[in-house]
Amino acid sequence: MIHARLDLSYPGFALQADLQLPARGITALFGPSGSGKTTLLRCIAGLERATNGLLRVHDEVWQDGAIFLPTHLRPLGYVFQEASLFPHLSVRRNLEYGLKRIPPEQRKVQLEQVVEWLGLNRLIERDSPAGLSGGERQRVAIARALLTSPRLLLMDEPLSALDAASKREILPYLERLHSELEIPVIYVSHALDEVARLADHLVLLEQGRVIASGALNEVLGRLDLPTAHLDDAGAVIEASVAAHDEEYHLTRLDFSGGSLWVSKVERAIGSIARARVLARDVSIATVAPQGTSISNILAARIGGIQDEGPDRVNLRMSVGSGQMLLSRITRRSRDQLGLAVGMEIFAQVKSVALIA
């Protein structure tokens, strides 16, 4: 468990955060720029000193009253927005920089292991990081942080400085981090698709304050939060790969609320998958639709309705046990269909993105 109660103020900005975060999985700090997410991360790292604070990570106190553990004594890894590799050191010596400073008995990972893991076999012999691409540099930076065997990994928008191709290159590595590593990760982002893909726990920040903190789905499913107003608002469904249809090149995902067909993916039957369904891709029918090209139709119950601008409404629906869908429809459709909280309806899902 990570407990952070941190206050810090600058002229024109005040951070007042009080958070309990799980000690496993990826926690995303999400919010618009200026919401204080990076400042909060820097306070946790000790790069910024919160004037008033309590910070406990696992059983260790990092800050409390007069106690302030300097950054270099905190067993954390930090990945900055730009890779920040040391230009005077070769790629290998960059990787070894932190490793060398950890007593051997505290090392939980080997250099070769991490190099293999982040696909750095060809890059490690480079004399200088100068010739590396943005994505490669960031992979080296992540590996360098992991080699300190951190008990907490902090990532400050590690993808935001990268172009789309580099992002695609690096995301699979972050997902492996998620599935194979036992280190809790706090991940700062202002991109909802990244958060939906990687996070287990979501913290929303606005103007230096925590406005929501909870399991990813729970927070994404709330209509009263800013995330519901985003253009790419939507829910995430955890499912398992159930079957492949070779003839039509489709894959079926099963979850407690039914099945979803997506374009065929090379995944083992039974593996866990995460699918993202955007609110704007879900339409509503009050009777089971007939003669439709939409193949993903789920029985759902309306859990909440909230106006979204002058012409639209957002709906929250529960499907199966504990899973959620969002839908954005016009206000007129709501009235014509007489939709109300508690109604049993059918959600027609036009598009599903398999994100992990």
Place this chain on the structure above:
Amino acid sequence: MDPAFSTADLSAIWLTFKLAAVVTIILLLVGTPIAWWLARTRSWWKGPVGAVVALPIVLPPTVIGFYLLVAMGPGGPLGHITQALGIGLLPFTFAGLVIASVFYSLPFVVQPLQNAFESIPERALETAATLRASALDTFFSVVLPLAKPGFLTASVLGFAHTVGEFGVVLMIGGNIPDKTRVVSVQIYDHVEAMEYASAHWLSAGMVVFAFVALLALYTLNPTGKRK
């Protein structure tokens, strides 16, 4: 024809290089923390301290020499200290010359170092801290290597500038053979005595030295190479 350099000339050359070497080493030790502080501080004192360090660039050397002479003299604060410590008085000694030269050449060492330190991004220091390096460790493993060109410039300029000083030497050290008579003073003596040939040899030597030093600096330290 006489040999190019007389014994007195050679003694002056040796003394000059000894002085410059000692002064450069002291300046690197003293100048590094000052430059680091100037490069990183947000204190109100940054301006005044920076200006004091830069004073020798604009002041006539005789002014610096005069005040140092007063300070090191029997009634001056430095003079009191050195006498209390049993060292005696510093004017007209090699040690006095070293102290005066340190003040005189300070900006030529501090400013290149300060520029080098300022060009190191805060992020590099933060990165080192997140990789478990203490502040001192970071200084040696990140700052020093990244500021290497700045140290080279500072050493060459500090050394060359000390070799070339004249006014301060005359004020503090006078003109004592083997103790304080450096090359620039020796040249002055030759000219006073109308020994133009000897003055030529030493002067040409100084020109060559200055040229080689600066050439080395510009060749070894090409600007715009670092990202």
